Amino acid sequence: MVAHDLSGHLAVVDWKQLAVAVAIPLAGGIGGSLATANEIKTWYRGINKPSWTPPNWLFGPVWTALYTMMGLASYLVWRQGGFEQQALPLAVYGLQLALNFLWTPLFFKVHRLDLASADIAGMWLAIVATIRQFRPVIGDLALLLLLPYLAWVSYASALTFWIWRHNPTRTGRAKAA
Numbered sequence: 001m002v003a004h005d006l007s008g009h010l011a012v013v014d015w016k017q018l019a020v021a022v023a024i025p026l027a028g029g030i031g032g033s034l035a036t037a038n039e040i041k042t043w044y045r046g047i048n049k050p051s052w053t054p055p056n057w058l059f060g061p062v063w064t065a066l067y068t069m070m071g072l073a074s075y076l077v078w079r080q081g082g083f084e085q086q087a088l089p090l091a092v093y094g095l096q097l098a099l100n101f102l103w104t105p106l107f108f109k110v111h112r113l114d115l116a117s118a119d120i121a122g123m124w125l126a127i128v129a130t131i132r133q134f135r136p137v138i139g140d141l142a143l144l145l146l147l148p149y150l151a152w153v154s155y156a157s158a159l160t161f162w163i164w165r166h167n168p169t170r171t172g173r174a175k176a177a
Contacts, residue, residue: 014079017075017078017079018071018072018075021071021072021074021075021078022067022068022071022072022075023071024071024074024097025067025068025070025071025097025100026064026067026068026071028067028097028100028101029063029064029067031101032101032104032105032108033060033063033104035104035105035108035109036104036105036108036109039108039109040056040108043108043111044108047163047167047175048163048166048167049159049162049163050159050162050163050166052159053159062152065148066148066149066152069145069146069148069149070093070097070145070146070149072145073093073134073138073141073142073145073146074090074093076137076138076141076145077089077090077093077133077134077137077138078090080137080138086137088133089130089133089134089137092126092129092130092133093130093133093134095126095129096123096126096127096129096130099119099120099122099123099126100123102119103116103119103120103123103160106119107160111175113160113163113164113167113169114164114169116160116164117157117160117161117164120153120156120157120160121157123153124150124153124154124157127146127149127150127153128150130146131143131146131147131150134146
């Protein structure tokens with residue numbers, strides 16, 4: 001059933017628009033990764049983390065898959081009338097994407113774990129809102145494409161909050177040991 005639904009949604013593909021829709025979240029993720037690579041090797045290595053922290057190598061493949069699925073979902077919504085007819089769903093999507101892109105510098109660059117925790121909580125709510133906005137437009141594909149993202153951000157939220165609460169801070173800034 002999922003394959004049938006997807007084939008119906010992708011019967012006629014505007015490859016340029018699909019590429020743009022996927023490139024936007026991927027570019028934000030790559031930009032954040034490049035901007036924080038040094039912090040991951042230094043600061044992040046030295047802070048307290050729980051035993052259930054994933055290995056660093058896992059983040060790239062997971063985020064690549066999630067950003068690709070997010071981009072595909074946004075493309076499928078956009079195809080149903082563009083910004084004229086899908087302004088609210090696409091605006092909510094844009095909000096969660098902005099919160100997603102904001103989390104990386106808050107956490108890794110300025111070490112504001114308090115603000116990163118608040119940001120990721122807002123991101124989680126915005127993802128739920130995005131799913132609620134996308135589902136009437138593209139059906140259960142919204143769940144298929146965005147629930148893995150919500151699950152990962154749920155896990156990342158717990159991780160962010162744990163790190164914030166278990167590292168010495170001054171005005172929310174964690175210091176590496």
